[in-house]
Amino acid sequence: MLEVLRLGHRHGRDDRISTHVGLTARQWGADEVVFSGDEDSSMIQSQRDIVDRWGGEISIRYENSWRKEISEFEGLRVHLTMYGERINEMEDVLRDRLSDEKDLLVIVGAEKVPRWVYENVEFNVSVGNQPHSEIAALAVFLDRVKEGEIKQEFDRAEIEVEPSEDRKLTREK
Amino acid sequence: MLEVLRLGHRHGRDDRISTHVGLTARQWGADEVVFSGDEDSSMIQSQRDIVDRWGGEISIRYENSWRKEISEFEGLRVHLTMYGERINEMEDVLRDRLSDEKDLLVIVGAEKVPRWVYENVEFNVSVGNQPHSEIAALAVFLDRVKEGEIKQEFDRAEIEVEPSEDRKLTREK
Numbered sequence: 001m002l003e004v005l006r007l008g009h010r011h012g013r014d015d016r017i018s019t020h021v022g023l024t025a026r027q028w029g030a031d032e033v034v035f036s037g038d039e040d041s042s043m044i045q046s047q048r049d050i051v052d053r054w055g056g057e058i059s060i061r062y063e064n065s066w067r068k069e070i071s072e073f074e075g076l077r078v079h080l081t082m083y084g085e086r087i088n089e090m091e092d093v094l095r096d097r098l099s100d101e102k103d104l105l106v107i108v109g110a111e112k113v114p115r116w117v118y119e120n121v122e123f124n125v126s127v128g129n130q131p132h133s134e135i136a137a138l139a140v141f142l143d144r145v146k147e148g149e150i151k152q153e154f155d156r157a158e159i160e161v162e163p164s165e166d167r168k169l170t171r172e173k
Numbered sequence: 174m175l176e177v178l179r180l181g182h183r184h185g186r187d188d189r190i191s192t193h194v195g196l197t198a199r200q201w202g203a204d205e206v207v208f209s210g211d212e213d214s215s216m217i218q219s220q221r222d223i224v225d226r227w228g229g230e231i232s233i234r235y236e237n238s239w240r241k242e243i244s245e246f247e248g249l250r251v252h253l254t255m256y257g258e259r260i261n262e263m264e265d266v267l268r269d270r271l272s273d274e275k276d277l278l279v280i281v282g283a284e285k286v287p288r289w290v291y292e293n294v295e296f297n298v299s300v301g302n303q304p305h306s307e308i309a310a311l312a313v314f315l316d317r318v319k320e321g322e323i324k325q326e327f328d329r330a331e332i333e334v335e336p337s338e339d340r341k342l343t344r345e346k
Contacts, residue, residue: 013189014189016186016187016189016190017189017190017193020190020193020306020308020309023303023304023305023306023309024306024309026303027300027301027303027306027309050304054303054304081341082334083334083336083337083340083341083342083343084336084337084338085336085337085338086323086325086336087323088321088323115340118339118340118341119339123338124337124338124339126334126336127200127312127323128200128323128324129325129333129334129336130196130199130200130227130324130327130334131196131223131227132196133193133196133197133200133308133312135193135306135308135309135312136193136196136197136200136308136309136311136312137312138309139300139306139308139309139310139312139313140312140313140316143313143316143317144316144321148261148317150259150260150261150300150301151301151303152259152301152302154303160302161255161256161299161302161303163256163257163258163259163299163302164256164257164258164297165257165258165296165297166291166292166297167256167288167291168254168256168291169256170256
């Protein structure tokens with residue numbers, strides 16, 4: 001089970017960033033994306049609309065109690081932050097741990113992530129120690145951990161892309 | 174030389190997405206990030222402010238004539254799009270081509286990318302054939318092409334992060 005938790009969503013300001021977090025989680029096969037911060041039913045609904053049309057089993061929901069979401073998660077918890085240990089040095093350790101643990105929670109934050117998060121996860125990992133795109137960090141982290149396995153088949157899709165050299169091709173299913 | 178061109182920036186709506194494109198380009202060692210679409214000096218200035226503080230030689234600029242920017246680029250031009258050929262199938266070809274060509278232009282779009290772009294690049298490449306985060310696509314594309322080389326040293330930085338297991342540590346330089 002792969003869950004992605006997005007902390008500190010702000011209505012309006014973060015709509016598109018949070019949507020990209022959701023799309024990225026879905027693209028690398030997450031089972032669940034959870035948003036905390038401002039409750040924002042339109043942002044969540046727009047992602048569910050994408051899933052309705054493009055398929056897949058991913059669950060998308062809001063959770064006010066993000067501390068509980070983290071502390072009650074049974075499995076490996078990884079917080080992605082520009083302050084964390086370098087992914088290039090942690091990758092083998094993470095893969096080892098993931099061969100034992102079945103479930104992975106990946107946490108991405110907004111601008112201010114409380115100290116509590118750093119102290120209540122198994123790993124704080126950086127994808128670059130520079131000012132940070134949490135979307136880029138999530139994408140590269142998942143791509144590395146999943147060894148480049150970009151999800152291609154989505155159940156119950158109404159539409160899919162025909163990959164092309166030079167044009168936009170889709171087919172209704 | 175690595176250049177990233179962001180098409181179709183819209184003032185307001187795209188500020189944060191475009192900023193994340195710039196941060197991602199910088200994190201994988203781009204020399205230049207070029208924005209087209211709406212001219213938006215505050216978005217560009219905020220990125221230059223990050224570079225002033227966190228270092229590096231990256232140039233960030235606006236260009237109205239994106240067709241010219243593409244057609245006059247001497248080197249390999251890759252457009253990232255959910256409709257393109259799958260990166261997992263193109264990766265070796267791209268690396269081969271990049272060992273001959275010294276310069277790479279990576280193009281990421283906004284919602285509607287004109288047909289002209291698809292027809293005036295060497296490759297249209299998808300990082301997933303699903304509704305798409307251009308930030309995630311750019312990050313994973315660069316991470317793959319650069320074989321995981323996340324840039325760590327930035328010249329003339331005023332500040333840097335000390336990677337840590339469990340806290341935020343920075344040092345002034």
